[in-house]
Amino acid sequence: MQALFAQLLVGLINGSFYALLSLGLAVIFGMLNIINFAHGALYMMGAFVAYFLLNLGGINYWWALLLAPIIVGIFGMILERTMLQWLTGLDHLYGLLLTFGIALIVQGVFQNYFGSSGLPYAIPDQLRGGMNLGFMFLPVYRGWVVVFSLVVCLATWFLIEKTQLGAYLRAATENPTLVRAFGINVPRMITLTYGLGVGLAALAGVLSAPINQVRPLMGADLIIVVFAVVVIGGMGSIMGSIITGFALGVIEGLTKYFYPEASNTVVFVLMVLVLLVKPTGLTGRAA
Amino acid sequence: MHTKSIAAFLLGTALAITATGGALAQDKTVKVGVLTDNSGLYADLGGPGSTLAAQMAIEDSKLATKGWKVDLISADHQNKPDIGTAIARQWIDVEKVDVFMDVLNSGVALAVNNVVKEKNSVMINSGAATSDLTNAQCTPNTVHWTYDTYMLAHSTGQALVKAGGDTWFFITADYAFGHALERDTAAVVKAAGGKVLGDVKAPLNNADFSSFLLQAQASKAKIIGMANAGGDTTNTIKQAAEFGIVKGGQKLAGLLLFLTDVHSLGLNVAQGLNLSSTFYWDMNDQTRAFAKRFAERAKNKAMPTMVQAGVYSGLLHYFKALEALGGNPHDGAKVVAKMKEMPTDDPLFGKGSIEPNGRALHPAYLFEVKAPSESKAPWDYYKLVGTTPADKAFRPLSESACPLVKK
Numbered sequence: 292m293q294a295l296f297a298q299l300l301v302g303l304i305n306g307s308f309y310a311l312l313s314l315g316l317a318v319i320f321g322m323l324n325i326i327n328f329a330h331g332a333l334y335m336m337g338a339f340v341a342y343f344l345l346n347l348g349g350i351n352y353w354w355a356l357l358l359a360p361i362i363v364g365i366f367g368m369i370l371e372r373t374m375l376q377w378l379t380g381l382d383h384l385y386g387l388l389l390t391f392g393i394a395l396i397v398q399g400v401f402q403n404y405f406g407s408s409g410l411p412y413a414i415p416d417q418l419r420g421g422m423n424l425g426f427m428f429l430p431v432y433r434g435w436v437v438v439f440s441l442v443v444c445l446a447t448w449f450l451i452e453k454t455q456l457g458a459y460l461r462a463a464t465e466n467p468t469l470v471r472a473f474g475i476n477v478p479r480m481i482t483l484t485y486g487l488g489v490g491l492a493a494l495a496g497v498l499s500a501p502i503n504q505v506r507p508l509m510g511a512d513l514i515i516v517v518f519a520v521v522v523i524g525g526m527g528s529i530m531g532s533i534i535t536g537f538a539l540g541v542i543e544g545l546t547k548y549f550y551p552e553a554s555n556t557v558v559f560v561l562m563v564l565v566l567l568v569k570p571t572g573l574t575g576r577a578a
Numbered sequence: 579m580h581t582k583s584i585a586a587f588l589l590g591t592a593l594a595i596t597a598t599g600g601a602l603a604q605d606k607t608v609k610v611g612v613l614t615d616n617s618g619l620y621a622d623l624g625g626p627g628s629t630l631a632a633q634m635a636i637e638d639s640k641l642a643t644k645g646w647k648v649d650l651i652s653a654d655h656q657n658k659p660d661i662g663t664a665i666a667r668q669w670i671d672v673e674k675v676d677v678f679m680d681v682l683n684s685g686v687a688l689a690v691n692n693v694v695k696e697k698n699s700v701m702i703n704s705g706a707a708t709s710d711l712t713n714a715q716c717t718p719n720t721v722h723w724t725y726d727t728y729m730l731a732h733s734t735g736q737a738l739v740k741a742g743g744d745t746w747f748f749i750t751a752d753y754a755f756g757h758a759l760e761r762d763t764a765a766v767v768k769a770a771g772g773k774v775l776g777d778v779k780a781p782l783n784n785a786d787f788s789s790f791l792l793q794a795q796a797s798k799a800k801i802i803g804m805a806n807a808g809g810d811t812t813n814t815i816k817q818a819a820e821f822g823i824v825k826g827g828q829k830l831a832g833l834l835l836f837l838t839d840v841h842s843l844g845l846n847v848a849q850g851l852n853l854s855s856t857f858y859w860d861m862n863d864q865t866r867a868f869a870k871r872f873a874e875r876a877k878n879k880a881m882p883t884m885v886q887a888g889v890y891s892g893l894l895h896y897f898k899a900l901e902a903l904g905g906n907p908h909d910g911a912k913v914v915a916k917m918k919e920m921p922t923d924d925p926l927f928g929k930g931s932i933e934p935n936g937r938a939l940h941p942a943y944l945f946e947v948k949a950p951s952e953s954k955a956p957w958d959y960y961k962l963v964g965t966t967p968a969d970k971a972f973r974p975l976s977e978s979a980c981p982l983v984k985k
Contacts, residue, residue, distance in 0.1 A: 407808075504843075
């Protein structure tokens with residue numbers, strides 16, 4: 292029983308990453324209608340930026356949490372301005388292919404310079420050590436990841452669903468011409484939204500840097516699972532992607548305990564089941 | 579008309595026979611193919627470094643000055659056996675590759691092993707670990723050069739059991755290599771009087787090991803054996819530190835750790851780990867000289883791993899066999915037979931021999947990773963703890979299930 296609790300908690304930790312990443316994807320898909328396959332590469336860039344800030348600039352983890360999403364977010368906005376914006380109105384497939392190509396290029400460049408085994412990034416001193424919870428030893432850093440990503444996820448949800456700015460955003464995706472008529476700069480808003488989604492990916496990257504090695508392929512390994520999460524949650528649904536992110540982390544964690552061999556396929560099995568029963572995803576709206 | 583065509587046919591056949599006959603005696607062309615992981619989790623320990631090692635072997639053999647023409651090609655098998663075999667078939671049928679080098683990843687190696695035998699080509703395997711390549715799956719076309727799971731299990735496993743680590747839990751990569759490494763190590767542990775308390779099979783290329791580490795922690799085993807490699811091992815070690823596993827009194831055993839893994843972890847995390855290797859760049863003047871030349875040309879100025887060193891010396895020995903044959907017969911089994919006949923001797927692995935089952939013999943070394951304070955220079959990572967002589971390091975022929983071994 293104790294072991295089960297521990298596995299649930301560990302699942303929740305992985306779920307945090309799924310939630311943060313799928314949230315970014317959902318925001319981008321919901322607002323821009325782009326299936327952002329470059330998300331994994333941008334997550335990886337977040338981790339690398341944290342590494343460079345620390346090793347070249349002596350800038351610590353806490354500043355990296357703030358700076359890396361901004362830096363990678365700006366990179367994302369440049370991508371949107373120079374390439375993605377021309378795809379507005381075209382089939383999803385074009386955006387998917389373009390971002391997939393960008394992901395391959397970015398990963399290839401990083402791999403060429405930094406190899407495949409990765410670079411070390413230490414846990415910040417303030418978050419070292421662990422607590423004995425009775426049923427398990429919980430590293431402080433993992434606890435921090437769960438709490439912090441939960442806060443970020445809810446804040447993003449609040450921003451988009453409950454504020455004036457969010458209302459403009461949602462309106463702009465429904466009817467850009469009308470919103471523009473109100474004097475709102477829609478293209479700029481879309482660029483900023485893409486920057487926000489990308490920033491979330493980079494933030495997840497910084498969070499994961501002390502846990503995993505900072506590796507060029509860290510995003511490629513994760514992105515497919517995250518896409519499955521988004522599909523299960525329902526494309527474009529903000530709350531849906533947060534909840535499914537955490538839930539699938541837990542389910543995967545339990546699989547690692549009961550039948551570890553299936554732990555990297557269980558998410559896809561679920562995806563198939565959900566698509567068979569409810570093709571729009573658990574919380575998705577009909578297209 | 580009829581007689582004319584028969585005559586033409588006979589003439590043609592005669593010409594063809596003389597042409598091939600001439601080729602057999604004097605053909606001095608060789609094509610070397612490095613089949614490895616150029617983009618995945620093993621790319622640093624083999625990958626482009628393996629191709630560089632092959633290039634250096636071609637240059638150092640000086641075959642070009644002796645009238646030989648040596649070509650080198652390389653491909654990425656992406657750690658997928660189906661891609662590996664497809665490339666292997668194309669290389670043999672279309673590209674006319676004579677020898678396959680490296681072929682890391684046990685799953686890919688076992689698959690390519692079959693193709694190489696079927697097509698009578700040659701594989702000098704450096705990067706794959708599974709001892710099955712020279713045991714049940716042995717062929718007259720394959721030489722397993724650098725190391726194998728039997729060697730790792732005996733060198734690291736025995737040393738740890740002797741030091742009091744008599745209960746084990748395995749975190750195993752869920753494919754041919756992990757299974758072989760766990761099997762061979764568990765056998766050593768049991769033979770030495772230890773007990774295996776449990777195991778967990780983790781999918782290959784897994785990012786988060788905390789679930790598996792918690793299971794290992796709960797088993798209360800003294801030793802947690804990591805039967806995995808590359809990025810999987812580094813993530814396991816890093817996360818084990820996070821979960822306070824070593825502080826809690828359990829010891830991690832990296833059953834297969836490469837120099838690049840230690841480099842990637844950093845000495846702060848990796849210090850104190852035991853590992854087995856058949857090559858380390860800082861062993862003697864010859865290895866240092868090679869490593870220096872290698873690092874100058876390598877990406878990121880990395881020192882060679884044992885896999886890359888094995889590609890170099892394995893290929894040198896292959897060239898020696900070709901020279902002894904006076905030309906390239908394009909007959910894989912024949913060249914490998916010659917390689918087995920000749921004693922091996924090269925600057926990196928020293929003097930040795932190749933067993934009838936294709937196992938290359940050389941000493942195995944047990945190292946301990948230095949503490950940051952002990953490391954005097956970049957890549958100064960290991961200190962030697964023990965040496966197993968060549969005749970004891972690998973599976974004895976008496977235990978071999980290889981059909982090529984006459985008993």
